[in-house]
Structure formats: structure tokens, C-alpha cells
Amino acid sequence: MAEYIPNYQGTVTKYVFVESPLLTPKDLAVKAYEISAGVMIKETCFGLQVTGTPEEVEPLIEAIREFDPTHIFIKDRGFPPGDERRCRANLGGARPGYLGHEFEMQRVRYISHGLGRVAGMDDTEMHAAAARRPEEERARPLDPRRLKKLIEAEEP
């Protein structure tokens, strides 16, 4: 069994996703480089990956978020960028975890809309909005038991 010596020990890596009509990942990368002060930034098709010590990364991602607060989304990543166990340059095909990002990126437009609306609400309005459950009013597929009853009720 081989010894394992990790790279980038003591660092954190964050994904920065941007889904904005006004800001492309490339624009975001240029703006982020300007304020990065030496923190490692990797530009990707969906945004950025930022790697550094927690003390360096936290203020930087907060500053990045301010470029477009309702359209920039940030999450932690376990692996550093370019890691051979995860990087698609070595594995081929989509990176493991891409499916989840793809699924959620289809829904962030609703979250962006929600963030914009909620920012302008007072406590009472927010409570009313939070108490509503529009998803419970969605159309549901026909219950098979009900379908069975309908079939059985049919006259021969």
C-alpha cells in the first residue's frame, strides 16, 4: 500500500457558480483576479474554483458574491482543483458530481427570482410567503387506486 501525502493541505476550495444575464464566467474570472491578492483561482465553464487558506478565501468569496448577489452561488468542494481522482482531464467524460450541478443549475433561476423578491420584503410579508406552499398545489399524477376504481366502475 502506497503512502498518501495530500496536496494543498490546510486549504479550502469553493465553487463559484454564476447564472446571470449580465455577468459571464469569463467576466467574473477577470474581476476575481483583480481582487484575488494571490489566491488560486481557476476559471471554469460555470464560474470559478477558489483555493486558499480559509482566512484568504472567505473574504474573497464574499467580495465575489457582491458582483451579482442574486445570481452568484457558492458551495464547498472536497477536492482541490485538477485533482487526478476527480478531474475529467484524466478520467474522461463528465466529472463525478456534474449531474447534481446540472440539475440544480436548472432551478437557480427560481432561487435568483426569490432572492430578489425576498430582499424587498418586511417580516410580515416574508412570513406570509414562507407559509405558502405552492408546491402542494401542483398537478399530481392520477393515483393508481383511483384509476382502478374508475376501470372497475365502467359498465360492461
Add this chain to the structure above:
Amino acid sequence: MVKVFIYPATSLILSDMVARFGHEPLGSAIGIRERIQTPGIESPPLQITPEEPKKGLKWAAVEVPSGVRGRMAVYGPLIEEAEAAIIIRDPDYAFGCMGCARTNELIQFHLRHKEIPLLDLAYPTSDEEGVGFVAAIKEFLTGLKTEGSA
């Protein structure tokens, strides 16, 4: 700052919301990062060693398959650390092999039995649902008391 466990544990939206409203999200990345950055014996791809299923015994019974116990060794300590949780019901993309499915069930079981503040939601499918989703999360997170506060 309250530690909030997110389910699905890899969720970008939940992780962002929790951090955005001033708390600390606990998800897969935290557990994986800890393993990836710890020197030891090489065990690719996730540095899950044969020791993990033994550690997982704390959260899953001995007759539970080792795959589930190994996964619980990653999530179990995070669930113990969690002071609140947000769960998204039936997330389409969190399906996987039987090991993932059983681990997901076990995570939710532990969270629901932990007597911590819990928010249960579904993914939004329209702008109006998005407003409700964000408002519910913001109200839940702003209501969480940090330790030592009134």
C-alpha cells in the same frame, strides 16, 4: 453562527443559502475534504479506508452492508455536529445505488430523531415557488439562535 446540515448533502442551492444567511453549511464536501487532506495510506478515489465501516457502526447496525456503514462514517460525525437541518424532499438527482439510497434514508432518520430545528422543503419549479422557498429558508435561518445569544 449555527451549523446546519443540508440534505441532499451535495446541494449547491442549500449550501449557498445557509452561508448567505450567516450560518455554516455541513455537507459532503466537509467530510470528504477532511479525508482528502489527511496523510495516511493511499485509498483512492475518496480516501475511504477499511477503517471507515468500523467507525460507521456508531450510526448503523452491524448487519447493515459495509457500503452504508462506510458512507455513514462520513455523514455521521456531521449529523452529530449539526445544530439544525434543512431537508429537501425527494430530490431527483440524489438517487444512486442501493448503498446511496439506504444511506440517504438513514441520514434522514437520524436528522428527524435528533430533536433539532428542521426545515422540510421541495425544490421549486416556478418563480412563485422560488419566492416561497427562499422566504422559508431565510425565515428559518434568521430564527436560529446562536449559542450564548438571547
